[in-house]
Amino acid sequence: xxxxFERSKRGRGCSILPECDVPVVLPEGDRRERELxxxxxxxxxxxxxxxxxxxxxxxxxxxxxxxxSCTMKYNPKVDEETAALSGFTEIHPLQPVHxxxxxxxxxxxxxxxxxxxxxxxxxxxxPAAGAHGEFTGLLLIKAYHKSRGDLKRTKILVPDSAHxxxxxxxxxxxxxxxxxxxxxxxxxxxxxxxxxAGEDTAGLMLTNPNTVGLFDRNILEITKIVHxxxxxxxxxxxxxxxxxxxxxxxxxxxxVIHLNLHKTFAAPHGGGGPGSGPCGCKDFLIPxxxxxxxxxxxxxxxxxRMETSVGDVKAFYGNxxxxxxSLTYILMLGKEGVAEAACNAVLxxxxxxxxLEDLYEMAYPGTCMHEFVMDLGKLKHETxxxxxxxxxxxxxxxxxxxxxxxxxxxxxxxxxxxxxxxSRETLDTVIAIFREVYRRAKEEGEKLxxxxxxxxxxxxxxxxxxxxxxxxxxFTEA
Amino acid sequence: MGxxxxxxxxxxxxxxKSIGFQSFEELFADVPEAVRVKDGLKLPEGLSExxxxxxxxxxxxxxxxxxxxxxxxxxYRHYIPAAVKRITGKEExxxxxxxxxxxxxxxxxxxxxxxxxxxxxLTGMDAANASVYDGATAAAEAAAxxxxxxxxxxxxxxxxxxxxxxxxxxxxxxxxxxxxxVPEKDGETDPEAxxxxxxxxxxxxxxxxxxxxxxxxxxxxxxxxxxxxGAKFLMGFNPIAAAILKTPAGYGADIAVGEGQPLGLSLNxxxxxxxxxxxxxxxxxxxxxxxxxxxxxxxxxxxxxxxxQAREQHIRxxxxxxxxxxxxxxxxxTAGVYLSVMGPDGLIQAAEQCTSKAHYLQEALAGAGLPLxxxxxxxxxxxxxxxxxxxxxxxxxxxEGYLGGLPLGESKILWCVTERNTRKEMDELVSLVKEACGx
Numbered sequence: 001x002x003x004x005f006e007r008s009k010r011g012r013g014c015s016i017l018p019e020c021d022v023p024v025v026l027p028e029g030d031r032r033e034r035e036l037x038x039x040x041x042x043x044x045x046x047x048x049x050x051x052x053x054x055x056x057x058x059x060x061x062x063x064x065x066x067x068x069s070c071t072m073k074y075n076p077k078v079d080e081e082t083a084a085l086s087g088f089t090e091i092h093p094l095q096p097v098h099x100x101x102x103x104x105x106x107x108x109x110x111x112x113x114x115x116x117x118x119x120x121x122x123x124x125x126x127p128a129a130g131a132h133g134e135f136t137g138l139l140l141i142k143a144y145h146k147s148r149g150d151l152k153r154t155k156i157l158v159p160d161s162a163h164x165x166x167x168x169x170x171x172x173x174x175x176x177x178x179x180x181x182x183x184x185x186x187x188x189x190x191x192x193x194x195x196x197a198g199e200d201t202a203g204l205m206l207t208n209p210n211t212v213g214l215f216d217r218n219i220l221e222i223t224k225i226v227h228x229x230x231x232x233x234x235x236x237x238x239x240x241x242x243x244x245x246x247x248x249x250x251x252x253x254x255x256v257i258h259l260n261l262h263k264t265f266a267a268p269h270g271g272g273g274p275g276s277g278p279c280g281c282k283d284f285l286i287p288x289x290x291x292x293x294x295x296x297x298x299x300x301x302x303x304x305r306m307e308t309s310v311g312d313v314k315a316f317y318g319n320x321x322x323x324x325x326s327l328t329y330i331l332m333l334g335k336e337g338v339a340e341a342a343c344n345a346v347l348x349x350x351x352x353x354x355x356l357e358d359l360y361e362m363a364y365p366g367t368c369m370h371e372f373v374m375d376l377g378k379l380k381h382e383t384x385x386x387x388x389x390x391x392x393x394x395x396x397x398x399x400x401x402x403x404x405x406x407x408x409x410x411x412x413x414x415x416x417x418x419x420x421x422x423s424r425e426t427l428d429t430v431i432a433i434f435r436e437v438y439r440r441a442k443e444e445g446e447k448l449x450x451x452x453x454x455x456x457x458x459x460x461x462x463x464x465x466x467x468x469x470x471x472x473x474x475f476t477e478a
Numbered sequence: 479m480g481x482x483x484x485x486x487x488x489x490x491x492x493x494x495k496s497i498g499f500q501s502f503e504e505l506f507a508d509v510p511e512a513v514r515v516k517d518g519l520k521l522p523e524g525l526s527e528x529x530x531x532x533x534x535x536x537x538x539x540x541x542x543x544x545x546x547x548x549x550x551x552x553x554y555r556h557y558i559p560a561a562v563k564r565i566t567g568k569e570e571x572x573x574x575x576x577x578x579x580x581x582x583x584x585x586x587x588x589x590x591x592x593x594x595x596x597x598x599x600l601t602g603m604d605a606a607n608a609s610v611y612d613g614a615t616a617a618a619e620a621a622a623x624x625x626x627x628x629x630x631x632x633x634x635x636x637x638x639x640x641x642x643x644x645x646x647x648x649x650x651x652x653x654x655x656x657x658x659x660v661p662e663k664d665g666e667t668d669p670e671a672x673x674x675x676x677x678x679x680x681x682x683x684x685x686x687x688x689x690x691x692x693x694x695x696x697x698x699x700x701x702x703x704x705x706x707x708g709a710k711f712l713m714g715f716n717p718i719a720a721a722i723l724k725t726p727a728g729y730g731a732d733i734a735v736g737e738g739q740p741l742g743l744s745l746n747x748x749x750x751x752x753x754x755x756x757x758x759x760x761x762x763x764x765x766x767x768x769x770x771x772x773x774x775x776x777x778x779x780x781x782x783x784x785x786x787q788a789r790e791q792h793i794r795x796x797x798x799x800x801x802x803x804x805x806x807x808x809x810x811x812t813a814g815v816y817l818s819v820m821g822p823d824g825l826i827q828a829a830e831q832c833t834s835k836a837h838y839l840q841e842a843l844a845g846a847g848l849p850l851x852x853x854x855x856x857x858x859x860x861x862x863x864x865x866x867x868x869x870x871x872x873x874x875x876x877x878e879g880y881l882g883g884l885p886l887g888e889s890k891i892l893w894c895v896t897e898r899n900t901r902k903e904m905d906e907l908v909s910l911v912k913e914a915c916g917x
Contacts, residue, residue: 087538316748334524
């Protein structure tokens, strides 16, 4: 594929702006000192270029996308329509408050509904993504301890199965990370947790169901241990899709959470963002929430900052348009639809797991939640075919591979999350493909090292990319 | 009830039975009884698509859309070419995940590579990442890139957008680094104050081009002062203004960040926007978030991948340069399409019209008794004093569908003009202002 710059021809362009209707006056001072290389292309060129790029981009609309931990469910089109209403898109963030009552009503409604789903009392939509929500939640924990003069709490407990963002976020908030090992059953090792929790514990970060796809049966015991040590409990909402409507983080003993609206609540991921990672909390942490808070007064909605707020984590009010998408979604699901989605996400995962477990070794056999982890260690040992080879071979069958090599505690991991928006036929087809790939691994393993052979490109050389980084196009002067 | 579950209730039961379960209850056997939701969530009954659309439409209808916008202060109403919305609305772009599987994500990866190139072109810098959340978080992340054991103070000009200052302040609360505001003098950073504040503990100094008041400062001198004490020079740039102004690289900036919203993104009540981050080659490996690089595939053909991942959280965990995982890829794509449609001439045209029209309005307002607050060169925003209370003037404008400038206290207004505003609109605005001031 040509780069847009390689399609450029001097003198080409589109006609967008009218002639300037006032005299041209430029500011005094320094002028741009170098030529501005941007594409010079016609609208036809632009349209065809990006259509070509779109054809080499795989979305949920193209097919099965079982990326574990990412909840790639179908993104309803009406969400795009509501977010595109001009009454939302054309609103300046600094308009007078009486002219943005609709936006504030949407934020207030979203806060009410998402608090009910999670068992929280207040929520800020300012965080722009999951990791940003984690960062915010940890700031709340830091502010809480500080407000009590409890300055010795410098440690955050993180299970070794956690997402990489957990320790990275804790580190940004100045905490030291204490890794808690997983027990053989995949849950938190209670003994290790008890040993680690103490008067220097600021809090625990936990994903439940955890990253191996299991609901931690000891959850009440876990949150109790942390609370008794004086720490707070943080819920990473990445896996909420499995249990929404079934169990609430607030009832499990969590004090502060984040949601991934772009996972659980069907907002699309846009090739890496924009997401939305609202941070929710129990009553006693509300005074620390970031950004302007929406409140209903007699004459309409108002915004104000909390005196003891941790501050703003982003300009304005977060990724508002993404919140509108997820608000539309949850309003449509309603009381019953929320749990129905979770139940079917779990059903689809178990269905796939059961129909594959005679061939593929499961890292944690039994009943899974919305995702399961396959351990390809034995297959690799026997055939030389790795998790990477299996994933790349799946590309040749036109499906997106599962998440690879995560969680880190399973070495040849493939993590499969089918979601509730896939049909039984799709699952059956995909199961057949996985089985076929297994058979080929056994019979012609050598060949799979070359996969994919039908995708737009062959395996890229990542080592070269990192060793001699080329991260921009270099223009040759014409 | 709206439903996106594909299987019918009968199919669900069949599937359950086929894997040995009698009910959904059994699937959740690991969830302790004590934490189960009893009697369902207290949520309203689910809506059909039509009802949901109508409800959200009614909310959108409660907002007031101003046909005439003269307010900026960090969010700018520019013209968005039709091709931008059509192209970025393609389902493949909207519904894909972060391009972990390069073989089936070449389109998305290439679009980010092109975006990175364009950001380097705008700023003159060597390297760009695939974007972060917005301009404010980009500034906070940039400051964090400069911290080392000895240098932990972040100097920020008081002429910076307050939204940006607040976010840097919050990140500092987290990291324990210290934010020190460099006082302003006549709408610009006070160079004497900067000189006095710079020392061996200064990690960096951040200043905006143009600044919050629209003013173009003496970046040459500020950069020299900063580098003179061994600190990093950080600039916040406006991507439209960049088409005609001396680039951050030209001023010797080590990192240049910006709010990318002007590049084809709607106002959207504040988000999603686009955090642009660019840096010198020397600081490239400290950039947070995703970076796309060029390489070759096994057949020797050009290919694109996520690269330099050793910086990132999924590899480095607590030692990562940042926790950034999701970015604003679709917004970066939007910026790429916008810049392709505008081209160099179109972007220069937009920049020249912004500043020309701003100067036209400023003179007309001065004639109406609203003097320029700071006699300094400015791009497309400027501050005036007001003969009548700012609120009176703005309310008069509001009644006629004009969103006037942002009030700064009771007797100053920060105005913004873009290529989207016409001479007719500006003339009308000035006569409304005159009326409000009793002239």
